[in-house]
Amino acid sequence: MNKKISDEKLDSMLSAYFKKKSPYTFRVKEHKKSRIPSIPMFRFSTVIVCVLFAFLIGICLDAAKYVVVAGNNFTLTVDAANGETNEVDNKFPTEFVNVEFNDFDKNVDDFEVAIDFDVHLRGDRVQAVTYTANYAHFLIPQLWNSTIRISGKEKYGSNLIGTTCTSYSIDYEDDVRYSDDDAFDVYDGTGDGSITLVCRLDPLDTRSKELLEKSYYSGKRMSSDEYTELYDAFFRNVYVDITVTYYDGSSETKQLLIDYDHAKSSFKSFDPVITATLVKPLNQGRLS
Amino acid sequence: MDIVFENYVREHSADLTRLCVSLCSDLTEAEDLFQETWLKAMKNYGQYNCDYPFRKWLFSICVNTYKDKKRLFYNKRKKLFKTTEDKTEFLNSIPDITREDCDDYLTLHEAVNSLPKKLRVVLVLYYFDDYSLSEISDTLKIPLGTVKSRMNNAKSILRRRLEDE
Numbered sequence: 001m002n003k004k005i006s007d008e009k010l011d012s013m014l015s016a017y018f019k020k021k022s023p024y025t026f027r028v029k030e031h032k033k034s035r036i037p038s039i040p041m042f043r044f045s046t047v048i049v050c051v052l053f054a055f056l057i058g059i060c061l062d063a064a065k066y067v068v069v070a071g072n073n074f075t076l077t078v079d080a081a082n083g084e085t086n087e088v089d090n091k092f093p094t095e096f097v098n099v100e101f102n103d104f105d106k107n108v109d110d111f112e113v114a115i116d117f118d119v120h121l122r123g124d125r126v127q128a129v130t131y132t133a134n135y136a137h138f139l140i141p142q143l144w145n146s147t148i149r150i151s152g153k154e155k156y157g158s159n160l161i162g163t164t165c166t167s168y169s170i171d172y173e174d175d176v177r178y179s180d181d182d183a184f185d186v187y188d189g190t191g192d193g194s195i196t197l198v199c200r201l202d203p204l205d206t207r208s209k210e211l212l213e214k215s216y217y218s219g220k221r222m223s224s225d226e227y228t229e230l231y232d233a234f235f236r237n238v239y240v241d242i243t244v245t246y247y248d249g250s251s252e253t254k255q256l257l258i259d260y261d262h263a264k265s266s267f268k269s270f271d272p273v274i275t276a277t278l279v280k281p282l283n284q285g286r287l288s
Numbered sequence: 289m290d291i292v293f294e295n296y297v298r299e300h301s302a303d304l305t306r307l308c309v310s311l312c313s314d315l316t317e318a319e320d321l322f323q324e325t326w327l328k329a330m331k332n333y334g335q336y337n338c339d340y341p342f343r344k345w346l347f348s349i350c351v352n353t354y355k356d357k358k359r360l361f362y363n364k365r366k367k368l369f370k371t372t373e374d375k376t377e378f379l380n381s382i383p384d385i386t387r388e389d390c391d392d393y394l395t396l397h398e399a400v401n402s403l404p405k406k407l408r409v410v411l412v413l414y415y416f417d418d419y420s421l422s423e424i425s426d427t428l429k430i431p432l433g434t435v436k437s438r439m440n441n442a443k444s445i446l447r448r449r450l451e452d453e
Binding site (some may be wrong): 005014015026027029 | 297301302304305308310318319322323326378381382383384385389392393396397400411412415416443446447450451
């Protein structure tokens with residue numbers, strides 16, 4: 001029988017677990033001389049191996065360059081509430097030549113998308129969408145009833161826009177296919193493609209707007225009833241579509257279901273992330 | 289090593305050991321991380337800003353070293369306790385543990401050890417040394433939103449494991 005573990009219980013268990021006493025205390029060791037190779041060890045054979053190794057690295061880097069050239073453009077489009085579009089084209093920085101791709105070769109039942117956006121505004125215009133999207137950033141009134149599209153190619157979205165960071169974590173249930181730190185991974189089975197997340201927040205009613213302004217701008221605390229009211233309204237008004245564009249140019253879009261109860265329960269401990277589940281399973285790298 | 293640094297070593301070795309053991313599921317790996325952290329701290333001591341607590345500086349070296357280590361390919365199922373004594377020692381190390389909680393802590397231990405590295409680091413910093421979410425964000429140089437989502441993911445995974453058990 002499944003039991004329920006409350007937030008408080010989990011918190012107290014984790015606190016106790018990580019504050020446990022350690023029976024060990026390591027000591028700082030002096031560095032062993034044997035770790036430092038002495039000059040005679042560099043024999044002729046070692047030199048040959050090094051040259052071959054350097055040659056292989058050269059070939060790999062050269063190949064990687066083509067990979068980057070093949071997909072080094074990205075477009076970021078923001079349709080602000082006032083209808084203006086801000087489009088940015090850029091290239092991936094050359095230092096990110098070590099692009100890796102993950103073969104998406106496993107069947108997965110569903111996956112979660114934690115979407116975090118940070119929207120930079122200049123006046124009432126969207127200047128840039130920089131990173132992750134703690135949904136709280138949607139509470140910016142200028143973005144109500146707006147659509148945000150971010151599409152990137154390949155990974156290392158962290159430098160998509162200047163020095164700021166775009167981060168998606170695409171986490172596969174019960175699997176370890178987590179994206180790398182701040183990386184934007186595209187899984188499509190071919191090793192290339194793009195992914196677009198479209199988040200749409202329908203207009204909220206006047207009461208919800210008042211509550212948002214109270215919490216977001218004045219910093220006043222809302223009562224728990226007000227929170228419940230606001231987040232009920234909020235989560236029922238957010239839609240997330242995911243579009244995967246494949247290497248051959250074809251693309252598919254599916255709407256993600258917001259796991260309302262999960263998002264709501266997460267809020268009890270800290271700002272929730274929107275957790276969405278794909279309507280249909282992703283199979284063999286294709287939306288099916 | 290100069291005297292000041294030696295004092296730091298004396299003062300912080302026990303806590304650094306605990307941190308390394310919390311981060312790594314394997315004692316040998318933990319000791320390697322410990323040695324590497326002190327080595328880096330010693331090499332970069334000139335860059336240490338005295339206005340910042342040494343402990344936090346040291347810990348940030350440690351977690352970033354851990355983060356940069358080559359990622360394990362998939363979650364390796366490791367044998368967590370080699371002997372029954374190891375298991376008893378682990379349970380005794382947890383403060384105020386009750387007999388009923390023992391199974392939960394064993395499951396938690398296994399679940400924490402199979403968490404992906406990026407989720408585990410966030411969790412360790414938050415609970416091990418009471419870092420705030422923004423301190424974790426600064427230490428790991430990742431956005432605050434990412435810290436929050438990782439924390440949420442980590443806790444969801446752990447909760448699921450505990451509830452399924």
